[in-house]
Amino acid sequence: MSDSKVQNYEYDVLSRINRGDDLMHIGTVDANSDELARVYARYIYDEEKWVEMYIVKRENMICIREVEPFFKKRVV
Amino acid sequence: MMNYTKVNAELITLIETIADNKFILGDRLVEVGVSGPNLEGTLAAIAMAQSELGHARLLYNWGESLKSGKGNKKDVKEQTGKAFASIVQIEEWIQLIAGLYSMNTALNILITALTSHQRGSEIELQFNKLAREQLEHILYSKNWALKLLNDGGSIPARFGRAFKLCEQEIITWLKQVENNSVLIENEILPVNSNLVNSYKEALIPRLRDEEIINAR
Numbered sequence: 001m002s003d004s005k006v007q008n009y010e011y012d013v014l015s016r017i018n019r020g021d022d023l024m025h026i027g028t029v030d031a032n033s034d035e036l037a038r039v040y041a042r043y044i045y046d047e048e049k050w051v052e053m054y055i056v057k058r059e060n061m062i063c064i065r066e067v068e069p070f071f072k073k074r075v076v
Numbered sequence: 077m078m079n080y081t082k083v084n085a086e087l088i089t090l091i092e093t094i095a096d097n098k099f100i101l102g103d104r105l106v107e108v109g110v111s112g113p114n115l116e117g118t119l120a121a122i123a124m125a126q127s128e129l130g131h132a133r134l135l136y137n138w139g140e141s142l143k144s145g146k147g148n149k150k151d152v153k154e155q156t157g158k159a160f161a162s163i164v165q166i167e168e169w170i171q172l173i174a175g176l177y178s179m180n181t182a183l184n185i186l187i188t189a190l191t192s193h194q195r196g197s198e199i200e201l202q203f204n205k206l207a208r209e210q211l212e213h214i215l216y217s218k219n220w221a222l223k224l225l226n227d228g229g230s231i232p233a234r235f236g237r238a239f240k241l242c243e244q245e246i247i248t249w250l251k252q253v254e255n256n257s258v259l260i261e262n263e264i265l266p267v268n269s270n271l272v273n274s275y276k277e278a279l280i281p282r283l284r285d286e287e288i289i290n291a292r
Contacts, residue, residue: 006223029116036219039212040116043123 010058011037015050086258088139095135096159097179102129104166112169124213131206138202160245173224174238177217180210182246182275189269225282236288247272
């Protein structure tokens with residue numbers, strides 16, 4: 001049983017504990033479909049009674065500024 | 077009075093059959109689910125086990141209150157003997173997904189038929205939260221079923237065979253329920269509930285692919 005034939009995507013999980021709280025990034029899940037990612041997030045991150053919870057496919061996030069590597073490759 | 081007792085007995089049998097299968101599924105989700113193929117699948121299986129065991133407890137308590145007329149909350153340590161052999165015999169991940177998918181899909185069809193016919197009744201009240209949570213269990217098992225059917229080697233065929241084994245028992249049971257004259261005459265179930273057909277239509281079409289099931 002391997003994931004080799006099925007492509008997995010990374011999803012970020014965001015949630016809010018109480019109304020008015022900041023939306024927090026609480027973790028990530030790997031899944032091959034939105035449906036499965038939704039169930040994973042709901043059942044894995046169940047330590048709080050969240051009032052709101054979202055999942056975002058990592059590839060749908062738009063990067064504004066990227067972390068620079070510590071050591072840049074020297075071009076000869 | 078006689079009729080009332082007969083209806084209650086049939087309803088209790090139905091409730092206990094659902095509860096027993098959920099009780100065993102909860103147990104298997106912990107025992108087998110803990111060695112799932114990936115971290116997310118495993119963690120979700122363990123969390124889902126609590127939910128299945130919770131459903132079983134709720135149904136056992138309801139069955140007890142129907143028997144005794146009061147809300148007894150006794151500790152449940154074992155099933156009443158109505159769980160299906162294919163569910164009791166789950167020993168590995170492929171069988172677990174097959175059992176979870178076939179059983180929860182069938183229960184969803186049955187509960188929808190019961191609650192839509194009994195709006196605002198005790199039956200709808202008892203099944204309401206359970207039915208909502210069960211939809212997530214179906215999403216989980218359906219997506220895992222798709223994953224196994226798209227996997228390589230002998231896995232799709234093994235899954236197909238495990239599923240067929242569960243399905244045979246489930247269809248036999250659904251046939252008995254949809255033809256149960258006591259439940260129909262007392263308007264607990266609609267006359268033409270078509271449980272078996274609805275169940276077959278709700279499944280992933282690929283599970284009807286003979287090539288997958290019969291592959292070695």
